[in-house]
Amino acid sequence: MATQHHDPTTDSPAGAVTAQALAGYLRAQATEFLRALRLHRETGAGAGGSEESVEAARALRRSARRISGTLHTFQPLLDTDWAESLRPELAWVSGTLAREHAYASRLERLLTALHRLSGSGAIPAQSSGAPAVGSRAAGAAPGPAGPPAHPTATAERGNLTVGAAKAGALLERQLTLARTRAHSSALQALGSSRFHAVADKVALLASEVPLTRPAPVTDLRPLAGAAEERLADAVAALPLITAGSPYNAEALIHGLSPDPAPHPQDAPWHQVRLLLRLHRYAREVLLGDEEPVDLRLLAAGQALDRHRDASEAAAAAAQAARTPRIAPATAYALGVLHADQRHEVEAARYAFQRCWQKDRHKEGEAVRAR
Amino acid sequence: MATQHHDPTTDSPAGAVTAQALAGYLRAQATEFLRALRLHRETGAGAGGSEESVEAARALRRSARRISGTLHTFQPLLDTDWAESLRPELAWVSGTLAREHAYASRLERLLTALHRLSGSGAIPAQSSGAPAVGSRAAGAAPGPAGPPAHPTATAERGNLTVGAAKAGALLERQLTLARTRAHSSALQALGSSRFHAVADKVALLASEVPLTRPAPVTDLRPLAGAAEERLADAVAALPLITAGSPYNAEALIHGLSPDPAPHPQDAPWHQVRLLLRLHRYAREVLLGDEEPVDLRLLAAGQALDRHRDASEAAAAAAQAARTPRIAPATAYALGVLHADQRHEVEAARYAFQRCWQKDRHKEGEAVRAR
Numbered sequence: 001m002a003t004q005h006h007d008p009t010t011d012s013p014a015g016a017v018t019a020q021a022l023a024g025y026l027r028a029q030a031t032e033f034l035r036a037l038r039l040h041r042e043t044g045a046g047a048g049g050s051e052e053s054v055e056a057a058r059a060l061r062r063s064a065r066r067i068s069g070t071l072h073t074f075q076p077l078l079d080t081d082w083a084e085s086l087r088p089e090l091a092w093v094s095g096t097l098a099r100e101h102a103y104a105s106r107l108e109r110l111l112t113a114l115h116r117l118s119g120s121g122a123i124p125a126q127s128s129g130a131p132a133v134g135s136r137a138a139g140a141a142p143g144p145a146g147p148p149a150h151p152t153a154t155a156e157r158g159n160l161t162v163g164a165a166k167a168g169a170l171l172e173r174q175l176t177l178a179r180t181r182a183h184s185s186a187l188q189a190l191g192s193s194r195f196h197a198v199a200d201k202v203a204l205l206a207s208e209v210p211l212t213r214p215a216p217v218t219d220l221r222p223l224a225g226a227a228e229e230r231l232a233d234a235v236a237a238l239p240l241i242t243a244g245s246p247y248n249a250e251a252l253i254h255g256l257s258p259d260p261a262p263h264p265q266d267a268p269w270h271q272v273r274l275l276l277r278l279h280r281y282a283r284e285v286l287l288g289d290e291e292p293v294d295l296r297l298l299a300a301g302q303a304l305d306r307h308r309d310a311s312e313a314a315a316a317a318a319q320a321a322r323t324p325r326i327a328p329a330t331a332y333a334l335g336v337l338h339a340d341q342r343h344e345v346e347a348a349r350y351a352f353q354r355c356w357q358k359d360r361h362k363e364g365e366a367v368r369a370r
Numbered sequence: 371m372a373t374q375h376h377d378p379t380t381d382s383p384a385g386a387v388t389a390q391a392l393a394g395y396l397r398a399q400a401t402e403f404l405r406a407l408r409l410h411r412e413t414g415a416g417a418g419g420s421e422e423s424v425e426a427a428r429a430l431r432r433s434a435r436r437i438s439g440t441l442h443t444f445q446p447l448l449d450t451d452w453a454e455s456l457r458p459e460l461a462w463v464s465g466t467l468a469r470e471h472a473y474a475s476r477l478e479r480l481l482t483a484l485h486r487l488s489g490s491g492a493i494p495a496q497s498s499g500a501p502a503v504g505s506r507a508a509g510a511a512p513g514p515a516g517p518p519a520h521p522t523a524t525a526e527r528g529n530l531t532v533g534a535a536k537a538g539a540l541l542e543r544q545l546t547l548a549r550t551r552a553h554s555s556a557l558q559a560l561g562s563s564r565f566h567a568v569a570d571k572v573a574l575l576a577s578e579v580p581l582t583r584p585a586p587v588t589d590l591r592p593l594a595g596a597a598e599e600r601l602a603d604a605v606a607a608l609p610l611i612t613a614g615s616p617y618n619a620e621a622l623i624h625g626l627s628p629d630p631a632p633h634p635q636d637a638p639w640h641q642v643r644l645l646l647r648l649h650r651y652a653r654e655v656l657l658g659d660e661e662p663v664d665l666r667l668l669a670a671g672q673a674l675d676r677h678r679d680a681s682e683a684a685a686a687a688a689q690a691a692r693t694p695r696i697a698p699a700t701a702y703a704l705g706v707l708h709a710d711q712r713h714e715v716e717a718a719r720y721a722f723q724r725c726w727q728k729d730r731h732k733e734g735e736a737v738r739a740r
Contacts, residue, residue: 116619117626164626246616247717249486255706256487256534321702328701332691335705336625343713347617 030206103179163329251346273304303352310344400576473549533699621716643674673722680714
């Protein structure tokens with residue numbers, strides 16, 4: 001099995017990282033969970049939420065994910081029944097809390113894209129929070145200004161502008177409704193006895209971690225190495241050669257297929273995103289507070305977040321286009337938007353391939369330079 | 371001024387390429403024009419046309435473009451009045467003949483793209499000439515098969531499949547009509563007294579080229595060099611840094627703007643395409659039959675052809691979406707198709723940037739290797 005070799009500080013004389021590091025990490029995350037929960041209750045939870053309330057929910061999800069992931073990676077060192085009963089409950093908490101945020105950021109992503117695609121001014125006023133110009137092509141030169149309109153094209157101009165505006169309004173209606181529902185569900189969940197049971201378990205965890213005695217292994221590193229290997233295997237199964245070839249047109253290949261949501265080709269990438277997360281958490285356990293930020297992992301994770309977000313935004317545009325009795329101009333705008341987001345999916349895969357291979361390229365160059 | 375230095379065979383002791391080379395080239399192209407015209411008349415000209423008739427029209431356009439371009443580049447060596455009266459007439463001939471072909475290949479491109487985007491089976495039978503899978507991502511792995519449909523999604527599936535099929539049928543109807551009209555116009559043009567006057571002039575050119583006497587310059591190479599410089603200047607004005615950055619999202623930036631056809635950002639690229647052509651023809655004059663194929667120019671020209679074709683196909687999809695009373699599903703499919711072709715535009719710019727910079731990269735590597 002591979003061992004962690006990123007940081008020499010973990011190479012104690014024996015070279016081992018013991019279960020105490022695991023217990024310390026879990027206690028710290030449990031404490032963080034309780035702190036965030038208290039903050040969330042204090043800051044109130046109106047629809048939309050205050051900035052502190054949103055931040056508290058984010059911190060809750062963050063620690064819930066870390067506890068859940070750590071229970072998974074280091075399960076042999078932990079009481080099995082306890083770990084297996086807590087993990088799905090933590091996943092339920094973080095999943096329930098994530099949905100409201102996901103709908104909000106999906107709407108913002110889609111309205112930002114509509115702005116970019118429209119030039120300007122075609123989006124309803126409610127979306128003023130979105131930047132006026134897409135951030136995707138940062139540093140790219142702005143396109144030349146459009147030519148003066150043909151007098152005869154005025155009606156058509158109006159028609160298409162209305163299309164983009166109507167598409168924006170439709171998405172705003174649908175995703176705001178979904179967000180409001182997700183908010184209610186989250187509030188309901190946080191007040192449920194099911195959640196109180198989870199909070200009680202996490203409170204116990206903050207004081208005592210149920211380690212297996214005697215410990216079946218005395219070193220955490222092989223278990224962390226196994227998590228890294230699962231990640232490496234999943235990455236190796238990705239179509240990285242295609243992804244690294246720009247404009248391969250793979251992501252839109254089922255753009256008009258009958259069942260566009262979710263694209264089955266996206267699933268292996270979503271899986272890698274989750275495995276990358278588990279690997280990162282395992283590194284945190286091993287390296288503790290002195291964890292150096294691995295910029296490559298960070299960039300790879302961001303590319304996969306963007307992949308997931310664009311994939312879901314594309315599906316939302318396709319879904320909105322199925323709304324009965326919409327105008328053709330609205331449907332056209334949603335089609336352009338869907339394709340745009342599917343190309344974002346492709347761009348994210350390309351970005352992931354680039355940063356994932358970066359170290360290898362450097363190694364290759366070093367070899368050639370010899 | 372830059373001089374031609376691609377081929378040492380032109381470096382006669384004096385180094386000069388004389389007006390005789392120009393006269394020889396023009397006579398040869400005029401002869402080719404007349405041969406193609408005879409062939410076109412012999413092979414008939416029914417709508418759609420036989421293979422020979424299509425090939426004859428292509429040869430006619432090819433020689434008309436070469437004569438016209440050569441008159442432009444080497445104008446100081448030629449009788450001004452004669453050259454300035456013949457050039458627009460040749461442009462009219464090649465433009466008129468090109469339209470039928472353009473509509474046919476635009477329809478094929480769009481139906482091929484719809485096939486690719488739909489998985490399969492959503493395109494009407496008439497389009498069986500188009501390949502079932504897009505050729506854009508040659509060598510890319512096929513996407514995974516779609517999941518089984520949800521029972522409740524059957525109506526929606528049908529709806530979207532119909533959308534792609536209806537979009538294909540609409541494009542087929544509109545572009546076939548345009549093609550038929552272009553065919554009639556071409557036939558009418560070829561039978562007109564205007565065309566007979568052009569043919570008479572070309573027939574004279576095949577026997578005698580009206581060179582200026584005495585020749586104002588004794589070497590063609592500075593004039594050819596000026597054509598190359600005009601190309602280099604136009605390329606230098608292109609946003610090549612953006613184009614070389616994959617997924618820059620520039621091409622779709624006005625995808626929903628009110629006046630999508632033609633995209634003003636495409637114009638400088640179309641201009642470079644024409645200047646590249648003039649440069650290629652000037653090289654043919656200088657290098658004669660022993661012209662070595664410059665693979666870089668060839669690839670750059672193909673990228674710009676693809677750019678032009680995708681740009682016009684995207685405009686045709688946008689135009690079709692403005693047809694009154696189309697179904698929302700049809701409009702949605704046309705929106706996806708429009709965005710897909712705008713990404714083809716972006717991909718073509720990337721391809722052009724890559725092959726244009728190739729020599730520079732090689733030079734850079736050679737310098738580093740020293």
